[in-house]
Amino acid sequence: MSTPELNAIEQAVASKYRHGFVTDIESDTVPPGLDEDVVRLISRKKDEPQFLLDWRLKAFRHWQTMTEPNWAFVKYPPIDFQSISYFSAPKQNKDGPKSLAEVDPKLLETYDKLGIPLHERARLAGVAVDAVFDSVSVATTFKDRLSKAGVIFCPFSEAVKEHPELLERWLGTVVPPGDNFYAALNSAVFSDGSFVYIPKGVRCPMELSTYFRINAANTGQFERTLIIADEGSHVSYLEGCTAPKRDENQLHAAVVELVAMDNAEIKYSTVQNWYPGDENGVGGIYNFVTKRGDCRGKRSKISWTQVETGSAITWKYPSCVLTGDDSVGEFYSVAVANHHQQADTGTKMIHVGRNTRSTIVSKGISAGKAHNTYRGLVKVLPSAEGARNYTQCDSLLMGPGCGAHTFPYVEVRNPSATVEHEATTSRIGEDQLFYCLQRGLSAEDAVNMIVNGFCKAVFKELPMEFAVEAQNLLAVSLEGAVG
Amino acid sequence: MTNTPPTPLLEARDLHVEVNGKPILKGLSLTVNAGEVHAIMGPNGSGKSTLSHVVAGKPGYTVTGGSLLYRGQDLQALAPEERARAGIFLAFQYPLEIPGVNNVYLLKAALNAKRKHLGQPEVDAFEFLQLVKAKMQRMQMDEAFLSRGVNEGFSGGEKKRNEVLQMQILEPTLALLDETDSGLDIDALKVVSAGVNDLRSPDRAIVMVTHYQRLLDYIVPDFVHVLADGRILLSGGKELALELEARGYDWVRAQDAA
Ligand SMILES: Nc1ncnc2c1ncn2[C@@H]1O[C@H](COP(=O)(O)OP(=O)(O)OP(=O)(O)O)[C@@H](O)[C@H]1O
């Protein structure tokens, strides 16, 4: 690439993380370290029933026998799991806030800085926000309307108290506690998260949205989300995150489990914008997430849409197990890696039932010195008569120092299955760019336009207001990246 | 009283240009005044596209000698987007595809960039749509092209039409058309030529690169130049094109060498 482009790329790439600040709220944080006592402490602090403590301990014991996975295309220094603090909650009034008015004003201020005017957003957009600050949920809105529809949408810790029978029935049925190293760790120490239950035949009256945020220094964040869509129900869930600037790496190992029964549909959308580290690769979030949906029922559908721009390291494969006959799994992803970010992300589509269908559309964008890897598995079991998969996997490179890698794994054990894979890699064309410049566009506008065009197939799967947010996020992440 | 001639729109004097260290233009001189239409003809690889690229400011071209002025201003001081906003338009020999970006979106962004440069407000969405639809009708393009990705999957001829559509909307002062006639069927050639002729005016100039005298039946040039071996070897009126068609380029070279 010639110099003017390179300069533009570097400028874009040099754009600063805009959400880098720290809120000064007293945290109730346990000292670093992890053993059975810490697990017991967490469970006790949260007033959990015995079954859950036993479940955590079992997971912990299993975790101790496991080793960290090392197959991903990412590099980072070894994590000292004993140097991490496993519980942190913002200090609250004795009984906790009952409404927004009771919420710590500092906290609300934080949301403001993040551009999430909670009440406004909730009112205007009709979105119920279960805002997670660090590990404990402090504000939940629109509960009434939801409960009238019979929908349960609450912090995980509340579900533990109010719906223990549901938890006991569903928890860990999609991602078993010993599924993988980080899932096991999460199962042992998870702090909070969201619980959603949509009863039979109910179409959730609004989009459910949770903003996650990591705040306390050096505190691992272990969210746990469980969404159950009972027969014939429908829900769209939005997850968005952003984090303050930090020097130390922060481990984040969330688990998300989805279950869709007969004819149910779950649409799960994520915009992830955690602190990616600075231009030199210092700091940033390690994002090791296990997300999996089980299309347990006939004709059920689970759709993952993600826009990943943040984190120093992303290790994430939202997957679908297509158990029910005629069930459908979808994965739409935009992953942006800039500076020294490393992303190893993709999906797994496991076809178990007959005539199951899956679609994978992955758009990877690399800039700076970043490496972006797509890793996807399409597995068709002998039982999956007539299964079909279509995978499209495109990479866009911005500048000479970055890389894109694609690892599609296909295992077909039923001869009636059709599996299609298309992949492209393109460099953000100097020629495309010049074409736009020649029409009078600024380099920045041209890059945004080209990148947004590249990501269009994914953006159109996002709920409206999220799509706009995602486009803005992309513009910020790649500001000046070419031109 | 002496008449000072007006400043030319484009003036190349003894222009030397290299690509990847390879000299392509080797002392090219050309003057284009407002109101004029110039045709540039010449053998493959002689440097015609290079000339249009260097005027438009494509990266990778190094001016190693001579001068290149637009309205008396050194073009090298201007970034490509600044040249565009100042009224230079290049209809590409090979228009690029930009997947996923709506044709109409690019058009609007381009028009607004120009308007901003001129201190005008952004174009009203409704007016813009009216304008585009009128121009599309003029170019006999189906409105479906508006919502398609820029040149995405367009046929060769459709791409060329789309270039001229963009030109019609941006109304450039200096239009460079690089083989806009190549790949057009007979009817399309007429439509595209009419689109170009619409822009002829006393304060604009058009420079078109072509291999075929047929185009010049529709867009009648004031001057015809032969570009060979990186220089303008011969200039003449529109009849020169006929002679070239009959005799080829070798005699021009021979004459020049003599
Ligand atoms: N990037 C490059 N590196 C090396 N040589 C180049 C490069 N770009 C162009 N050239 C060479 O410069 C010369 C002039 O090319 P140019 O495209 O200007 O020719 P042209 O007159 O437009 O030809 P045509 O009639 O075939 O379109 C050719 O020999 C071409 O191979």
Ligand SMILES: [Mg+2]
């Ligand atoms: Mg050419």
